[in-house]
Every structure is written in C-alpha cells, then in structure tokens.
Amino acid sequence: MKDPVCGMEVSEKNETTVYKGQKFHFCCASCKWAFEKNPEQFVKT
Numbered sequence: 001m002k003d004p005v006c007g008m009e010v011s012e013k014n015e016t017t018v019y020k021g022q023k024f025h026f027c028c029a030s031c032k033w034a035f036e037k038n039p040e041q042f043v044k045t
C-alpha cells in the first residue's frame with residue numbers, strides 16, 4: 001500500500017483512516033492528520 005500523502009510504501013500495521021468506504025494507510029500520524037484535514041486533495045477519483 002501507499003501513503004496517499006507522501007507516496008511512501010507503508011504496511012497494513014501503520015496508521016489508517018477510512019474515507020468514503022475506502023481504507024487509507026499512512027507512514028505516520030502527521031500524514032494521517034494532513035489527509036483528514038483535506039482528504040479531497042489526496043484522493044483521486
């Protein structure tokens with residue numbers, strides 16, 4: 001999986017969040033925070 005914020009490869013065990021029924025994984029809490037602040041910026045539809 002890929003961190004949608006920074007593009008790093010991340011494992012299932014890392015920070016996660018669910019947005020519009022899709023699960024996203026993050027390398028760290030700050031990437032998760034950035035995503036949750038503005039998910040539309042990182043989600044490609």
Ligand SMILES: [Zn+2]
Pocket residue numbers: 003005006007008026027028031
């Ligand atoms: Zn990251």
